[in-house]
């Protein structure tokens with residue numbers, strides 16, 4: 001049995017990790033970390049866990065935890081993991097960080113976009129960006145995984161094959177994204193109150209969202225050069241789900257079959273990326289509660305542009321599901337163990 005500890009188990013991403021790991025046959029959760037609910041039963045925080053989890057929440061102490069578990073998930077705010085990680089911890093346990101602390105290789109860019117000083121830049125180079133469909137082999141041997149952001153996961157997977165195959169002009173990418181409110185976490189914020197979100201849709205972080213450099217970095221690797229793009233997220237009145245609609249100019253005339261072949265080249269064998277049938281647009285409802293990313297595209301011959309689309313559950317493939325996928329790779333388990341979650345509908 002793999003012993004797991006979750007720091008930030010009381011948040012939305014941590015809660016989803018608990019839900020997935022409880023059904024994972026090779027994992028035992030040893031530590032439900034929290035700062036606000038110390039010594040309170042975990043199931044009193046999340047009543048859906050009544051009679052399923054008897055443990056109480058424990059203080060966030062990464063060093064003490066590393067002595068007791070094989071893997072630590074940090075589902076905590078930006079800066080937390082970097083402020084505590086050290087060589088001793090990494091020599092004892094694998095760490096999968098769900099925050100952005102180790103996602104961006106250039107520390108200056110991290111500090112500029114996150115407005116915090118990075119407390120452990122010495123581990124940035126070593127950390128592996130945990131997008132299994134692209135970095136599978138590197139993930140297997142890692143000690144520290146930078147679990148990708150929700151928007152970056154959906155955006156990168158939707159666009160990656162076309163950049164790799166040189167079908168689109170990397171300097172023309174525009175990503176329009178939408179997220180359900182759980183993406184903003186469980187902490188109380190005025191912007192996420194019912195009356196603010198219900199019956200409403202709004203853009204936020206326009207021309208400045210912190211996921212922009214993460215997406216640019218990952219798509220830059222695919223393009224083989226640095227790229228700049230426009231990324232505009234929107235908050236929509238639903239609990240879960242991310243939908244991205246991305247636009248780029250085509251570099252040459254292409255047929256549906258050529259573009260489909262590019263997607264198939266990278267995803268045909270990938271269980272969690274579903275390239276939908278022709279003319280079917282991805283919808284968040286069709287992936288809810290699952291680890292799937294549904295992708296598709298449409299060529300617009302009139303404007304000589306292509307529209308790339310992706311849908312995903314921000315808490316599963318966008319956070320906890322992907323973290324478990326990474327854990328499976330780190331421990332040599334089948335990559336889909338505990339992740340054969342059938343999407344719920346309606």
Ligand SMILES: NC(=O)C1=CN([C@@H]2O[C@H](COP(=O)(O)OP(=O)(O)OC[C@H]3O[C@@H](n4cnc5c(N)ncnc54)[C@H](OP(=O)(O)O)[C@@H]3O)[C@@H](O)[C@H]2O)C=CC1
Pocket residue numbers: 007008009010011012013014033034035036037060074075076077078080098099100148149150182183184185186187314315318319
């Ligand atoms: N929500 C999502 O869709 C996604 C989230 N993520 C990332 O996962 C991480 C958690 O996000 P999310 O679950 O949404 O956030 P929440 O606000 O829902 O949860 C935050 C968690 O962190 C704990 N926490 C808060 N402040 C501190 C602190 N100073 N020190 C230690 N622990 C603290 C909280 O515990 P308590 O209050 O009990 O002390 C809580 O368990 C973030 O880095 C986020 O960016 C990544 C992808 C998607």
Ligand SMILES: CC(=O)N[C@@H](CCC(=O)OP(=O)(O)O)C(=O)O
Pocket residue numbers: 098099100148149150151179180181182183184185233235
């Ligand atoms: C709706 C909403 O607020 N979403 C969050 C992103 C989700 C998240 O937690 O970000 P990471 O994937 O980087 O961890 C945001 O825009 O900041």
